[in-house]
Each structure stands twice: as C-alpha cells, then as structure tokens.
Amino acid sequence: MRAALMYQAGDVRVEDVPDSRIKHPTDALVRIxxxxxCGSDLHPYHQMTAENGPARMGHELIGIVxxxxxxxxxxxxxxxxxxxxxxxxxxxxxxxxSLQTSCSHHEANFWDxxxxxxxxxxxxxxxxxxxxxxxxxxxxxxALIPSLLTLADxxxxxxxxxxxxxxxxxxxxTVIGDGAVGLLGVLSAKRLGAERIVLMGRHxxxxxxxxxxxxxxxxxERGEEGIAKVRELTGGHGTHAVLEAVGHMPAYEQAFGxxxxxxxxSRVGVPQYEDAPIGFGSLFRHNIRLAGGPxxxxxxxxxxxxxxxxGTVNPGKVFDATTDxxxxxxxxxxxxxxKSLKVLVRP
Amino acid sequence: MRAALMYQAGDVRVEDVPDSRIKHPTDALVRIxxxxxCGSDLHPYHQMTAENGPARMGHELIGIVxxxxxxxxxxxxxxxxxxxxxxxxxxxxxxxxSLQTSCSHHEANFWDxxxxxxxxxxxxxxxxxxxxxxxxxxxxxxALIPSLLTLADxxxxxxxxxxxxxxxxxxxxTVIGDGAVGLLGVLSAKRLGAERIVLMGRHxxxxxxxxxxxxxxxxxERGEEGIAKVRELTGGHGTHAVLEAVGHMPAYEQAFGxxxxxxxxSRVGVPQYEDAPIGFGSLFRHNIRLAGGPxxxxxxxxxxxxxxxxGTVNPGKVFDATTDxxxxxxxxxxxxxxKSLKVLVRP
Numbered sequence: 001m002r003a004a005l006m007y008q009a010g011d012v013r014v015e016d017v018p019d020s021r022i023k024h025p026t027d028a029l030v031r032i033x034x035x036x037x038c039g040s041d042l043h044p045y046h047q048m049t050a051e052n053g054p055a056r057m058g059h060e061l062i063g064i065v066x067x068x069x070x071x072x073x074x075x076x077x078x079x080x081x082x083x084x085x086x087x088x089x090x091x092x093x094x095x096x097x098s099l100q101t102s103c104s105h106h107e108a109n110f111w112d113x114x115x116x117x118x119x120x121x122x123x124x125x126x127x128x129x130x131x132x133x134x135x136x137x138x139x140x141x142x143a144l145i146p147s148l149l150t151l152a153d154x155x156x157x158x159x160x161x162x163x164x165x166x167x168x169x170x171x172x173x174t175v176i177g178d179g180a181v182g183l184l185g186v187l188s189a190k191r192l193g194a195e196r197i198v199l200m201g202r203h204x205x206x207x208x209x210x211x212x213x214x215x216x217x218x219x220x221e222r223g224e225e226g227i228a229k230v231r232e233l234t235g236g237h238g239t240h241a242v243l244e245a246v247g248h249m250p251a252y253e254q255a256f257g258x259x260x261x262x263x264x265x266s267r268v269g270v271p272q273y274e275d276a277p278i279g280f281g282s283l284f285r286h287n288i289r290l291a292g293g294p295x296x297x298x299x300x301x302x303x304x305x306x307x308x309x310x311g312t313v314n315p316g317k318v319f320d321a322t323t324d325x326x327x328x329x330x331x332x333x334x335x336x337x338x339k340s341l342k343v344l345v346r347p
Numbered sequence: 348m349r350a351a352l353m354y355q356a357g358d359v360r361v362e363d364v365p366d367s368r369i370k371h372p373t374d375a376l377v378r379i380x381x382x383x384x385c386g387s388d389l390h391p392y393h394q395m396t397a398e399n400g401p402a403r404m405g406h407e408l409i410g411i412v413x414x415x416x417x418x419x420x421x422x423x424x425x426x427x428x429x430x431x432x433x434x435x436x437x438x439x440x441x442x443x444x445s446l447q448t449s450c451s452h453h454e455a456n457f458w459d460x461x462x463x464x465x466x467x468x469x470x471x472x473x474x475x476x477x478x479x480x481x482x483x484x485x486x487x488x489x490a491l492i493p494s495l496l497t498l499a500d501x502x503x504x505x506x507x508x509x510x511x512x513x514x515x516x517x518x519x520x521t522v523i524g525d526g527a528v529g530l531l532g533v534l535s536a537k538r539l540g541a542e543r544i545v546l547m548g549r550h551x552x553x554x555x556x557x558x559x560x561x562x563x564x565x566x567x568e569r570g571e572e573g574i575a576k577v578r579e580l581t582g583g584h585g586t587h588a589v590l591e592a593v594g595h596m597p598a599y600e601q602a603f604g605x606x607x608x609x610x611x612x613s614r615v616g617v618p619q620y621e622d623a624p625i626g627f628g629s630l631f632r633h634n635i636r637l638a639g640g641p642x643x644x645x646x647x648x649x650x651x652x653x654x655x656x657x658g659t660v661n662p663g664k665v666f667d668a669t670t671d672x673x674x675x676x677x678x679x680x681x682x683x684x685x686k687s688l689k690v691l692v693r694p
Contacts, residue, residue, distance in 0.1 A: 094608055102608035102633050164636070261441055261449035267631065274626035279618040284640045286449050289511070290625065293634030 002347070003121035004328040005054040009046055012057065012329040020117060020125040024107075025071035028129030030063035030081060033140045034149050035119040035345040036319065037331045038085075039179040040270055043247070045332055057328075058119030058345075059085035059111035060152035062136065062145060066123065074130045080140055081133040083119070083126055084297040085153045086110045090131030098299035103131075110294070119152075120328050122347050134301045137309065146316025146344055147308045150184065154342070155304060155315040156297025157268050158184030158245065162192050163300075164291035165241035165266035169193030174230055174238070174258045175215070177245035178206035180318040180342045181268055183213055185243040187315060190214025191307075198230055198239060200254065206341055209317060223250065227257035234260070241266060244292070249273045256282045267292035319344040349694070350468035351675040352401040356393055359404065359676040367464060367472040371454075372418035375476030377410035377428060380487045381496050382466040382692040383666065384678045385432075386526040387617050390594070392679055404675075405466030405692075406432035406458035407499035409483065409492060413470070421477045427487055428480040430466070430473060431645040432500045433457045437478030445646035450478075457641070466499075467675050469694045481648045484656070493663025493691055494655045497531065501689070502651060502662040503644025504615045505531030505592065509539050511638035512588035512613035516540030521577055521585070521605045522562070524592035525553035527665040527689045528615055530560055532590040534662060537561025538654075545577055545586060547601065553688055556664060570597065574604035585610065591639070592616045596623065603629045614639035666691040 003017045022029050035058050065079040088095050088103035095103050107127045117124050126132055138144050158181050167173055173189040175182050178201025189197050199215035201207045207218040219229045231238055238260040244251050247269030255265045307313045321340040323331050331343035350364045369376050382405050412426040435442050435450035442450050454474045464471050473479055485491050505528050514520055520536045522529050525548025536544050546562035548554045554565040566576045578585055585607040591598050594616030602612045654660045668687040670678050678690035
C-alpha cells in the first residue's frame, strides 16, 4: 500500500510500504478515506534528523473498518470511524477520568509513537480498536467529513485548551496562534460563552476565519508590541484565559504577558522548550495558573459531534486545500510556507 | 519605638526607630500584641546584601487599634485586629474576586514592600485599614491568639495551596516541606477531605505534628529517592495534588516527580528561581497543571476563623517558641538552624 514517510526535515515522500494488517485480537484494520496534515507535523518537518527517518506520518483519520480482531466487540466491517490522535483502551482509571492521552494500557500510544502505522496512508492497523475508534453516523462521502475529521485532533485540542482554561460566560480570552488549533480554540471559547476573544495572528485569511468563529479582536503585532496591544484592549489587565496554540517560547512569553492576575495560560501547542519562566516575575506574583497538554480528544468526541451533525458549527472550514496521497509532500510544503492553513488528504 | 531591622544576611538587630503614626485618612495605627517570624523571612536572612539593608521586618501581626484616620469607618480604638501579610482595599475588582494580593489600589502592597513599617515592632501604621484589618472577637491575651495569628499568613497560605490544587474528598495529596506552611497545608488538605496525605519532610518533631494535622504517610527521603517512595505509596502513579511549600528548585523537581497524570502542583513557597522545567518532559506530557502564588489570605479569614474559635482546629501549634521583641534576632537564628519551627513574638 502507499503511505507518506518523512526521511528528515523538509523531505516527505510517498512510497510503497507493507500492507497494514491485524496483529492482535483487539486490532481493527481501517481503510482510510480522509486524513490530513497537522500543524504539529511541521515540528519534525523543521527539525527531524536523518537518523530518525524514515518515519510514517499522520495522526488524524477517518476510514472504513475492513477487518476486526477476534476480541473487537463494538465495531464491524463497513463501519465508518474516526480515530483520535492517541490510541487508548478507554477503560483504565485515567481514561475513565477523561485523560485518554495518559491511558495506562501497554499498547496505548500516540499515533506518532507507533512506528509502522500512520494516518497519511491507504490503511492502518488500529490497536485497542474498541477503546480508540468512534463510529460516525454519516456516509464516507458526506459533506460533514472535514468537520468530523477535526474531532481527531484540532477541534478537540482547541476545545481542550478552552476547557482547561475554565472559559465561561463573561470571560475574556486571548488565543495565541492562527493555525487550525488556535482558530478552533476561538470557536471553542465562543461556544463556552467567552465575551471577548482576542486572536493574536498575522495571516489575514486565517484571522478572518477566526472572526467568523467568534474572535472579537485581532492583534497582528507580536512580542512586546502585541502584549501592549492586548493590554490596551483589556483595560491594562489582560485576559482571564490565554490559549497558547503554537508551542514556541515567544508564544509562551506572549502568554504570560497578556494574562490577567489570577488567570490561566492553557497550552496545547507542543512545547519546543523544556525550561521557561514560572517564577515571581512571570507566573507566581499574580497567581497565574498553567494548564494544558496533549488533548484527550477521545473524551470530547461525543460532546462535540452533535453540533457538527446538525450544522451548528463547521470546524472543517480550517481545511483550505485537498489532495490525494501522492500530493502529501506538496501539502507539507504549502503548510510550511503558509500557502495552506490545513490540508485534507483523500487517499 | 523598638523594631527589628535586617542589615544583611544573618544580621538582624532590634533598634529604636521613629514611632509609627497615621499619615493618611485611611490609615490605622495598631499597637502590636503578637507577631512572628516567617519561613519566608529566612530567604533574605540567607541572601540579603548590605545595600538592601537595613530593612524593617515582619508581615504577620495581631494588635490593638490605637488610632484611626478620619476616613476609617469599620474600626475604632481598642479593637483587636489581625492583619494579612498584604495590604488591600478589599473593594477593587481583584479583591472582589478574592485575589487581594493583586489589589489594584495604589497603596496596596505586601508588608515586606512597605519600607518604613513591619510587624516585628511595637506598633505599625496600617494603610487601607478598612480593607486590610479583620476584627477578632477575643481578648488580646486569649489562648487562641497563636492560632488566630496564623490567619495572617501561614494557615491562609497552606489553605490557598490546597484550594488551588482542588483538593476534595478522595484525593491523594503530597505536601513538600515540613515548615509551618507545609504543615498547615496538611491540615487544610485534611479539612478539604483528602483521603491520603503524604508529607515529605525530614524533621521528626515537625512531621509528628504533620501526622497530628492529618498526614497519613511521611517520606523523609528527598530527590529521586523521595520521588520513588511516594510513587511506591501511590501505586506508581503519584498523587492528584502536590502542595509545594518550600520554593527552592529541588522542591519543584520533587513536585513534578510525584504528581499524578492530570494532577496539579500548587506552589506557595516563594520561588527562588525564575526558569524551571515545564515542557514535554515535566508538565506537558501528562497534562500536569501548575497553580499558586502569594495567598490572598484576607479572602480566607472569615472562612477559617470559626473552626479556630470553636476549637475544632489548632493551627497555632506551629509555634514552638515565644520571645519578646529583643529576642527576635535569636528567633531568626533558631529557625534558620531548625531549632524552632516558628517563633511567636510578644512585643
């Protein structure tokens, strides 16, 4: 079968790989009908060394169940399913607490950590299929597929940021980053009742979509200038919540620059740093809280799907380009060059 | 009048200083009847340079109102009052949100930031007296004074740690530090319903008091060994909440070593560092949250006082020595050498 492989930074190829197949009785084999490239795929696209390649890529997918292991009980051949970016059993103590990204099952993993499988491919072996996969009540060619695909990662991740930030009616929120996660953080904050949503981003086509999703203000400036602008918009105090959807240090520095005393910085951009300021001069003095991590999107799918199915929200608008599998390398390049916001892949 | 002054690290003296007196119409003049030395006073006792001295010391006090400015409306001469370690107007938007340590009034400050006043003295000028001071319904010589004095800082601070950590019935909690704040963090966690409370501390007289306050386990080991011990006690996963009541980097490292996935590290020890690990390898991977800061103890006094008055709790047990004002320098030395846990001062 065909699949995307990253050889090293900047080098993505689509090649023949061994067919995915059932290995364990709890596996399902899924024929992928929709997948995509993630903003977080751009981190290795910038940094990966040749020794770490070639690596299978892609962690967001919708597909049709083609085969199931003998112990799979909730799925059958022909079901259309969505897979979160992390595999989990959905029954351990952490999964029961809605923290599926810390599932304690020995097969639990991020797709990015499962070496022989990936979502940017024709098919995939899904471990712990009963726990991981969620059935979709639509046809594979439904117009809702792009929005439903965001449940695999970016919508659930934006929602996680807003939930952990405790966004509620009347809150003011700053969203740092105008990528798909940031924009869906805006949508999530709006749905949770935020009164004021300041989107920090520099790409007007994206921030326009952010306004459509609920942003009340857009700040294009960055660094000290951007911080001053947000403070100016908020009576000098900053916002109750900051959703940090980038992962680089300057974004974190902006976050503690614009957060209100007693507020929360909620990080869902994968940090590209380990040490960062958290002492008296940054977080401690004004009781700023820090939250975030890999989103347990599995926990949010049931909650978020109805408003997609009834058309209330359309998070799939973050996809502004579609390609087949052979076009995946171009998709990476276009996203890296900011020509595309997020590329949908139809294998 | 007599007052304690710190000249530099290790050098505390009691000297004559100008009498405190009313300066603004919102001030009160308070004759101090009980004060104390704080664990956080030991930070300058270790680090202060001569250029920063001499500095007035002491931020926890009970006393009798001796005079009030013309605009003070809720207090009168003869009232016995307790002062939080921070002065606040108690009416601004942050105070109304119970974040008095971020009060936006221009006179709001920590006592440690008000240069000509201090609690280790015969008297004190209290700015924003109506907002800051809380009346005590006991006599100045009541046996409850030590416990009521903990409302000025250490009990409220331990309680803040437990509240921000979201401690609730069934929770497991690790408390790092067996100083007064750590021990009152134990008491607070117990009162909030924690099921298991692991106290990390090395001084048996203190950890014995910790057990009396509600600790179910004591871990004397530190660093990797201490982390392993706590993990062993908690099925390998760590505890839902960690109250960090020290402020040094090794305590923070212990904190993220013993916290459970999805858990909270709540810091009330004043950080003696600015940068610290918060990336994928420490907090992010398992959605560890970070909370804490200077406790708005003013917000907790009304809540915590009744159980002191009716004898349900006795946080004053953290005082294991009493001195007059002239004995303050010895009090610092004894606390620094761990001969005393916390020294009560009766001017």
